[in-house]
Amino acid sequence: MTLREAATICLVRDADLGPEVLMVQRSDRARFMPAAWVFPGGAVDESDAGPEALAAVRSSDDDLFPWLAAAMRELVEETGIWLTVNGAQVTDKRPNGPEVFSSTSAPFDGDALRYFANWITPAPLPIRFDTRFFVVDVPRRIEALVDGKGLVDAAWIDPADATGRAQSGDWVVAFPTHNTLEALSGHESVANLIAALTKDAEVTAVQPRLVVGDDWVRILLPSDEGFDEAAEAEHDPELLTRALAIAAVGGDVPAELHHV
Secondary structure (H helix, E strand, O other): OOEEEEEEEEEEEEEOOEEEEEEEEEOOOOOOOOOEEEOOEEEOOHHHHOHHHHHHEEOOOOOOHHHHHHHHHHHHHHHOEEEEOOEEEEOOOOOOOHHHHHHOOOOEEHHHOEEEEEEEOOOOOOOEEEEEEEEEEOOOOOOOOOOOOOEEEEEEEOHHHHHHHHHHOOOEOOHHHHHHHHHHOOOOOHHHHHHHHOOOOOOOEEOOEEEEOOOEEEEEOOOOOOHHHHHHHOOOOOHHHHHHHHHHOOOEOOHHHOOO
8 A cells, every 4th residue: 555654743731640742633524534633734745845835844853844834734734833933923814835834924843843753654554654753842722623524623632541532442543543642641741752752863664564363353563462573464456355344343453444
């Protein structure tokens, strides 16, 4: 399956009981992961490396530039939050595509975003992304303005609480999002959280693998037992068919398979 480059951004802020992260809920009519709770973000467009972006985004990292630009463009389109060198601001102004870059009154602050993870969708799934994850600290006054169409809700939440809602089935949460929430949990402050996320100088891409049992489907990480053995099984042309059959009868499957 073709991989599409994407970027997502974890906005975090200090709150009375510890760090909170911004999550948004996709419409139940969305083609990919309907009704899921996600971090703002989306696919990298050609415009994210175009002249408008180059003029509007201040960044010292040329290699990551398109992903940084995409993360900030998608954030504006989805939530009305603008991350500029003058600080984070929220407006109901919602341009799209390259118009985001030409509409800003101050340069976007690409250097405020910290790159900490790279997730690649398992090979058998029909919609696949190669996604860079970023984190940024924002003030408590920042609130998302979702449009009620592509996104229908937003919440600032303790990452551990979000993980609990996913585990209970109250929230639909994709595998990389769930793992990211676990990494965001348990920190005393946003400063400690960001330091922990970005302690490694180099980010290693993670591509989980899909395994299918009689009535269950699992996604495995490289550290999980059976990960190496799952490599050969992923070449089985019937693997996805069997996984979807289990999903169709209400079997135990990851959120990514709920609406394939």
